[in-house]
Amino acid sequence: NAGVTQTPKFQVLKTGQSMTLQCAQDMNHEYMSWYRQDPGMGLRLIHYSVGAGITDQGEVPNGYNVSRSTTEDFPLRLLSAAPSQTSVYFCASSPGTGTSFSNQPQHFGDGTRLSIL
Amino acid sequence: QKEVEQDPGPLSVPEGAIVSLNCTYSNSAFQYFMWYRQYSRKGPELLMYTYSSGNKEDGRFTAQVDKSSKYISLFIRDSQPSDSATYLCAMRSTGGFKTIFGAGTRLFVKA
Numbered sequence: 001n002a003g004v005t006q007t008p009k010f011q012v013l014k015t016g017q018s019m020t021l022q023c024a025q026d027m028n029h030e031y032m033s034w035y036r037q038d039p040g041m042g043l044r045l046i047h048y049s050v051g052a053g054i055t056d057q058g059e060v061p062n063g064y065n066v067s068r069s070t071t072e073d074f075p076l077r078l079l080s081a082a083p084s085q086t087s088v089y090f091c092a093s094s095p096g097t098g099t100s101f102s103n104q105p106q107h108f109g110d111g112t113r114l115s116i117l
Numbered sequence: 118q119k120e121v122e123q124d125p126g127p128l129s130v131p132e133g134a135i136v137s138l139n140c141t142y143s144n145s146a147f148q149y150f151m152w153y154r155q156y157s158r159k160g161p162e163l164l165m166y167t168y169s170s171g172n173k174e175d176g177r178f179t180a181q182v183d184k185s186s187k188y189i190s191l192f193i194r195d196s197q198p199s200d201s202a203t204y205l206c207a208m209r210s211t212g213g214f215k216t217i218f219g220a221g222t223r224l225f226v227k228a
Contacts, residue, residue, distance in 0.1 A: 108160035
């Protein structure tokens with residue numbers, strides 16, 4: 001099993017450009033989420049999904065869009081990149097359905113390092 | 118005030134020392150408590166996972182939860198240079214979808 005795979009590993013964008021960060025998992029996990037990690041801030045939740053077709057906002061959703069058309073994939077879209085979105089982005093997944101998500105720890109990918117000039 | 122507070126360090130110890138890492142939190146609804154280890158340029162990996170109060174031991178690692186004080190700890194015995202990493206505490210409430218993370222503590226174990 002590959003686990004959680006994120007692509008690309010590194011990306012440099014110019015302000016105003018758009019791009020999609022890819023996340024795929026091969027563990028048939030229902031729950032997937034996107035975090036950003038900034039120095040001194042820990043991991044902050046951007047968006048999450050509890051299954052195909054179902055997404056919701058996290059702590060810092062502004063400037064990001066998500067969709068979940070399959071169980072395996074959960075892409076994160078930056079609509080118009082801003083320097084404040086320079087960060088390391090992590091995708092995570094965990095098993096569970098309904099209300100049983102809370103007792104399942106998450107598995108993380110190795111991140112996408114994004115710089116916006 | 119953040120929901121979860123964690124001293125960012127860095128914490129530097131000699132090889133073989135006992136390491137104590139801690140987090141405090143404000144939300145009494147948190148029931149699930151996790152410790153993740155993150156090496157440089159890697160994603161967090163789960164180290165310890167506990168429910169409610171009490172202790173849990175796994176090899177050289179012990180996790181403690183004191184819900185009355187809203188305080189959790191991770192102890193590392195016989196620390197090794199390979200333990201040098203950032204340690205993140207995380208917690209979640211029952212029925213909740215959102216995990217709240219601490220800022221992480223950077224640990225250096227010197228040979």
